[in-house]
Amino acid sequence: MNEKELEILEILEGNARTPLATIADMMEMEKQEVEKIVKSLEERDIILNYQAVINWDHVPSNDGVTAMIDVKVAPKREIGFDGVAERIYRFPEVKAVYLMSGAYDLSVQIEGKTMKEVAFFVSKKLSTLDSVLSTTTHFLLKKYKHDGVIFEPEQKDKRAVVSP
């Protein structure tokens, strides 16, 4: 990984919609060169996807719920935690799965339309997996910051329009 690749990743992480021509200007490079690097980063599975950070709380009629579930599991012989994690992340309700150190093993993020739907998923699908020993469900009440983006406070430029 060279410095140019790292810088391009940083720019795209800040705003995935930055046009390649703009990145080229910002880095004093040719557009074709930037295009080639981005393609290579995609092919090497370093850039996996281009996503928007959305504040769903501001979307009218959106009343979905998100839950973070601490899961204790018994790792499987040969495949360890990875196999258990795979069984879990294959469910479409599951948005994220992380292997954790500490009091529990996996952190699972679930999104559902209602609390009942999430509860149903945990009790019927997650808890019943033979490697799952216990679960603790926490419902997410409010997002303050996600992926480095602060959601709620005013993000307005507080500087005077013209200053020395």
Next chain:
Amino acid sequence: MKQLSSKHYLSETARSIKPSGIRKFFDLANEMEGVVSLGVGEPDFVTSWNICEAAYASMESGYTSYSANAGLLELRQEISAYLQKQFQLEYKAEKEIIVTTGASQAIDIAFRALVDPGDEVLIAEPGFVAYAPIVQLAGGTPAPVPTTAENHFKLTAEQLESHINEKTKMILLCFPNNPTGATLKREELEKLSTVIRRHDLLVLSDEIYAELSYDQSHCSIASLPEMAERTVVISGFSKAFAMTGWRLGYLAGPEPLLQAMLKIHQYTMMCAPTIAQHGALEALRNGREDVDKMVASYRRRRNYFVKASNRIGLPCHMPGGAFYAFPSIRETGLTSEQFAEQLLKEEKVAVVPGSVFGAGGEGYVRCSYAASMEALQTAIERIGRFVEKRL
């Protein structure tokens, strides 16, 4: 209320000072809604949170009283170590550094300590709007030395030499420069220093933008042979650490000069705010990573803005530092003030007319790229539309 005759009561000095050209434009721009501003002379980052936390913690611990006149010794020691590490400058914390309320106050007390009536101070122009009035307030006479776009707004030894006369006492340098972004290499500073030494001049070197140098590391004129003894370096926390509102700067220079400045500082300001000084301590101790990130971000935006500015028909040299681009608007046939005013009214983009930075600034506008990429792209689109109609 009955109005007294201001002419009768105001001092001659106060009457002789012209209001800042920026202030006039400031009032116009701030009345309007939805303006994309490239008129801002400060970082678009907010102060790093660890610095704010350090200031909170200092209040919680009861550090709410005066500090030593010259500033907390601990802070002066950090500044001394920082100047040594970053710019190879050697200053003793005890006697050769004064913490001030912003670099502006540092400039003020320096001139008040060094200038007598009749003394001329050479100022490279275009230059920061406050320099000439501060010299006047101190009783001196500002003498502009114009720099030109052909030379990327760098001051040359020849230009300097041609403006020196028997009244010339000192020269004010500001590199990287506000508003042109020009900066000087070591070889260029060496040539200037030869002239300065030959004519036995003092130098006030405003290096507030030193950290914001993009293509080469900053060289301080005080680091050149035999220059530390005749140079007072001015810097502060506003630009590099995004701490403009904290009003914290400093002076570093030879003890006899600094001790005279300290007298003025202690009688007029007492000391810089103690809480801000605690924030500054944290900035110097743990702020390096954030400075590097901000510099990398400014560099990218500079590259984008200068390239885009040239593309839409406003020729612009590549500035080596600070966060200003200084494109030429001559092709439009407008004066810089007309350009800025019409652009603001028609396209709601605020830029600062070059003329406010001295006569050498006419024909240019100052565009601060300390704005988000989205704002810069919108501004370029609007300025492009505005310029197209006039070319």
